[in-house]
Amino acid sequence: MIEFVVNGKRARADVPGDTPLLWVLRDTLGMTGTKFGCGQALCGACTVHLDGQPVRSCTTPVSAAAGKKVATIEGIGATPIGKKVQAAWTALDVPQCGYCQSGQIMSAVALLSENPKPSDADIDKAMDGNICRCGTYNQIRAAIKDAAKSMTKGA
Amino acid sequence: MSAMHNESRRDFLKISALAGGGLLLGFAIPGASRFAQAAGEFKPNVFIRITPDNRVTVICGLSEMGQGVHTAIPMLVAEELDADWSKIKVEQAPADPAFKNPFMGFQATGGSSSVRANWEPMRKAGATARAMLIAAAAETWKTDKSECRAANGMVVHKSGKKLSYGRLAAKAAEQPVPAEVKLKDRKDFGILGKGAKRLDTPAKVNGSAMFGMDVRVPGMLTAVVARAPVAGGKVASFNADKVKAMSGVKNVVQIGSGVAVVADSYWNAKQGRDALEIKWDDGAGASLSSEGIRKTFGELAEKEGTVGIKAGDASTALAGAAKKLEAVYEAPYLAHACMEPMNCTASVTANGVEIWGSVQAPGLLQIILSQVAGVKPEQVKVATTMLGGGFGRRFGLDFAIDAVLTSKAVGAPVHVVFPREDDIKAHHYRPASVAKFQGALDAAGNPAAARIHAVCSSISDAAHMPYEANGLPPMKGVDGFSVEGLTEWPYATPNLQVEWTKNEPPVGVWFWRSVGHSQNIFFVEGFVDEMAVAAGKDPYEYRRALLGKNPRYKGALELAANKAGWGKPLPAGRGRGIAVGLSFGSFVAEVAEVSVAKDGKLRVHRVVCAVDCGSTVNPEIVKRQMESAIVFGLSAALYGEITFKDGKVEQSNFNDYPVLRMSEMPKVEVHIVPSMEAPGGVGEPGLPPLAPAVVNAVFAATGKRLRKLPLRMV
Incomplete structure (x- = not known):
């Protein structure tokens, strides 16, 4: 057990x-x-x-x-960062088929927990292991940045 | 629930008063099928449910696979219904012949057809419901209908009093059905062409969205199947003694596609499958190799093919041409690699078959699975979940047949799951193709003749469909899916001939996002670029001048070129390429900016896309679909290739079948050509111009002409 x-x-x-x-x-x-x-x-x-x-x-x-x-x-939505990431994802309507998005969101929350103001290079590094076949990468990047901004405001 | 058929005035509407005072409107919207259809009894195929809580639910027979159809269809209804968008819900319809796709003759989502097929029917349904709600309000207020109007989920009287749709629903159900309804002028649209949030987003950000993989049925077991490593191979013998003793394994059964290990969990089924001892009889496929296929296709391309279209006399024009070009283009087999691996749940009982899964063609499943299980089509129930990507792959039947056969064999509901390796190796590939191009230029450098001969397998044969199933003008002996994109050659050319030779290596082929256009527009747009270069002209201006009689091609081309800054200087080492294509009723032009590093590493920095898809339902979704197709096309152009050695597929997972990742993502800009034309498709048309735009950009950057996908600089 x-x-x-x-x-x-x-x-x-x-x-x-x-x-x-x-x-x-x-x-x-x-x-x-x-x-x-x-x-x-x-x-x-x-x-x-x-x-x-x-x-x-x-x-x-x-x-x-x-x-x-x-x-x-x-x-993850019960955590402050998780809530902001999900809100940013929702505001931008990031998902298409949605199948990869649980993993994308979990990777994004982990990134923002370590690094509240990630650069593009930081985002590339943290998110490169998460494939999206619908090609929502640009929206994921934008949502991560929006979530980071809302974290600064909320702090 | 009481139902009445209202057939006296038109064979159009079925009204059901719902318990609790709601209204269920069922509309039978006629659709012109390409295939013969028996004149049926009245069967509604559009359902709108209005309940006293003011909720408006659109029941949708189409599959949501990311393309946004579960938002677009409700938008069409909501526009004419004057519904309050915040009260709109969408619900997946079960499989029923009533939901048949008029483009296909059975219920299915594909061919970028959903909005094209439903643009008018769904609006008519909304307008009819609106008229009945207004009539109900007029009756309540004992006034004339002309004094009432609908707005935002309410009927409003000129005096200012209002009644919500929820309160009117029961009375609306008793109103006569209007014989004719007037659809809105486009200038009065409040939702269409403007946009609305996707209805499926909330469930897709909190993990609650239900995909086929997430289906859990009481008593359900999970199966993983050992499949023949060589296509067409058969089980010679197998020993399951050891496996049957493994933890969680419930049964081991032989089915059509191989040997299924059935267990209490995926992991136990997979462990059991991997431990199976099977002797395979590989059959004739054992000698299959990619080199052999290429050689055969290449040799055939040099010969004559079956003529699909012929205008003028290309052979004579080529023989007498002052300037001639020849080129051979090649495209590989491709897997779809949907994020959700193939899977399906089935329960076969004495009463029939139940299917739960992420499927594109529930109507086709009803037909085929009824034959597999030996029941009537109406005894096959299909519950469609969300699809974790479709791209044509989920038009397939293989995963559902596996589930039905395994459930039948073990007498329990069974979820068949493909490990990723099985998914990649499952022989539902975009056909490989080799195309020989011959072109002649006149004295001014314009095309005098083009002769194209493509060699590939037939998807229509694989799918048991007629050769004209793609909807283009029929050609005798030529599969439309094999040559679409070639036959629409849009450039003014007096002598044109397109030929096809079918060759069928033992490789399973299938629909893949944009189907034949995916390779053929790459071929055409690469070759036209070569013609422009041979003529000493700018590739954009050359195309533009030759598209004079095709204003929608030209409009998309010009918008893309303008937005991309065509002709403006680029940083050193970068090149810009352009391509345009028509597929599924939409015209798309793309400009790619690329650079090639010293080690040959190709990088696409920016893609500017212009789309003329006619009238738009949701412009944001249109833009996302273009971007999605660009990424899908870029993955294919840079990496996509299924190869064979000794009969076996050499790829297995994302390590050897790589796809684009975040760090490689170009900047993408999408611009929509304003249009009042009928809608075109949007799920697929963004894909075909991507590869040629990249190839043409590589030529601009390096002077190297690539004619084979995936792109390799060295």
Whole structure:
């Protein structure tokens, strides 16, 4: 039995420790907001936070989450930065198909948590692991900048 | 709920009074199908539900895959209904022949057809509902309808009193159906052409949007299928003893496409699948190689093909030409690589088949899956979820057939999931094509003749569709999908001939965003650029002069060139290229600015796009769709290539099938040509001009002419 905290709530999973965190979230805990895209940490659709750090949950064994805090798209709106990022995404109507956007938002929140005023180069570096096949990159960049501005105002 | 058919005045409307005082209007909007349709009984295909809480729900039979159709369709209704946009909701309709796409003859979303097919019907539906709400208000107030008007979800009397649509809904249901409704003048539009926020955004930023991958049905199991590594290969034998003992594995069954491992979770199914011992009989496909395909196509391109269109006498003109050009262009097989890997959930029971999934063609699934399961089409229920990208791939049937066969075999609802590797290797590729171009220039440098011979597989054959299914004028023995973009050659050329040779290596081909235009407009726009260079003329001015009889091409071309600053100096090392194309009723021109580093690394810095898509529903969505297609086209131009060796697909995931990432994203500007023409499509037409604009820009920057995709400088 592996125990950890997801979005502030205690969670337990009776699965082998090498099961990827992604499938524990989706299949064991029924939280489908975190997406499966590639299974190889190549596309970023499965990005969640582990103790505040962005990780690709498709290649993170659930054993690595034992005793730690996991944050997912379902709960990120309850954090001040997550709320601002989601608001910026909504204001700009960023998503098209939307499938990658959970991961994009989780990567963006992680970036802004570390670096409240990211440059274009910072955004490239933080977001390059998140693929969007609809091509919303320019809108994602604009939304990150808008969220950063609203954080400064809100501070 | 009581329903009455109101067929006395026109075969148009079905009204249902909803419990609790609401109104459900069902309209049967006639659509002209390209295919024969039996004259059917009255079947509504547009539904609008108005409830006492003032909510207006548009029930939409089209699939939302990012293109914004779940916003555009409600906008069409809301405009003529004078609805309050903040009260509009959209709901996915189930599969039903009533929702048949008039362009296709079955319920499906594709071919950039949604707004084109629904521009008038949806507005008529809204206008009819509005007229009935006004009639209900007039009756309530015992006044004449002429003293009432609709605005923002209310009927307003000239005295100033108002009644909301929600309060009028029940009485509106009792009103006679107006025989004719007048649609608004475009100058009076308050929503169309102006924009509205996407209705699907909130669920897509908080993780609650439901995709096929997220379907959870009671008792559902998950399956991952071991598929033949060589197309056409068959299972010779397999041993599942070890796998059946693995954690969570419930069953191992052989189905049409291979061996399905069925488990209590994806991870357990995938582990089981990977541990299967299977002997495959590769069959004739084992010798398939990309080099072999290229060689065959190239040799065939040098021969005569089946003539699709012929104007004048290109052969004679070429034989006597003072200046001739020849070039061979090539495009590779491409996977769609939708962000959501293919998957589908099915439950097969004695009562029929239920399907839940991210699908583009629920109507086609009803037909085909009924045959697969041995039931009647109406016994196949399809619940369409959000699609994590479609691009034509989700017009496919393979994932749904897998799910039906596996569910039938194990007697439980089954979610079949393709790991990314299976998705990339699943043989639904944009066909590779080789095209031989011969051109003749007259003394002034203008085209005297063009002869084009394309060699590729037939998508229509793969999809069991007629060769004229793409809607262009039929050509005897030539698949329209294979030559679309070539046959519309827009430049004044007295002698033109387009030929096609079908060749069918054992590779599965399928619709891919913009279909034949995706390669053919690249070929044409590359070759025309070569003609301009041979004529010693500016590529933009050359095109412009030859498009005199095609004002909409010319308008898009000029707008793109002007906005891009065509002719103005660029930083050292950069080049600018232009291309224009028509697809799905829309004219798109793009100007790309590129540079090539010393190591050959190609960088696209900026793309300026001009689109004439006729009347627009939502200009912001139009712009986003152009940008989306530009990114999709750029991924393909820079990296996209599916290759074969010893019969096997060499690519597997985003490491060896790379796509554009944030750091490579160019600046994109999209400009819309103002137009009162009927709407064109927007999901696909932004794609075809991208690759040739880049290729032409590379030539401008380096003097090197690239004729093969993906682009390699060295």
